[in-house]
Amino acid sequence: MHSRVVKVFLAGRLSYGAGQRLQKTLSDHHYQRLSEPANTLVILEHKPVYTVGIRDKVYTVEEETKLKNLGAEFWRTNRGGLITFHGPGQLVAYPVLDLKQFRTSVKWYVNQLECMVIRLCAEFGIEAQTSPHTGVWVDDRKICAIGIHGSRYITTHGLALNCNTDLTWFDHIVPCGIEGKGVTSISKELDVDIKVDDVLPIFINTFRDQFECELIEFPTKEALQILQDTIR
Secondary structure, three states: OOOOEEEEEEEEEEOHHHHHHHHHHHHHHHHOOOOOOOOEEEEEEEOOEEEEOOOOOOOOHHHHHHHHOOOOEEEEOOOOOOOEEEOOOEEEEEEEOEHHHOOOOHHHHHHHHHHHHHHHHHHOOOOOEOOOOOOEEEOOEEEEEEEEEEEOOEEEEEEEEEOOOOHHHHHHOOHHHOOOOEEOOHHHHHOOOOOHHHHHHHHHHHHHHHHOOEEEEOOHHHHHHHHHHHHO
């Protein structure tokens, strides 16, 4: 039995703003010691959205408008990393963890996320690896973006793994600000339609093994209440 317990919160498909509010609610559980255990692994899909991180170049109103006109939202965030896209067919995971219960190193944490996704890809027969750029890659094609925020060792934001994402959304940006690189998905690499639901159980098991924790279901009644408050 692992001493570290993480609650799994399956949030379905949410707008990016709702996802932000959900993370704030759950991180407040840590800061205010509202629930024990407070560690939570949020898994969801987003409606189409382009997001930029704290160190991204300043996007002009014209560029922002152009992206919004494609039918996506546009958000400026406090995570690390540059511009990326989130949307249907992408498994987004927001681990809201107290690293003091794991290891007080943000670098270690990002490395754990990368290693976990590499292990998951291997389960599908895909050889993935890290590169000097954050995230997980298949050759020079990014299959998983990673961008996190840490405050007093409480983590928010996380990763976005392309399962059967419509990759044409990435044609309108330089993904993660890296010229000359492409994007890919599990479906594209295997030439088979692999949905988020197909990846989900493997993802959960891999997370448990990588972070050496016990996973339990987030209490249903509490989850529904939080989602209702989040979506308002």
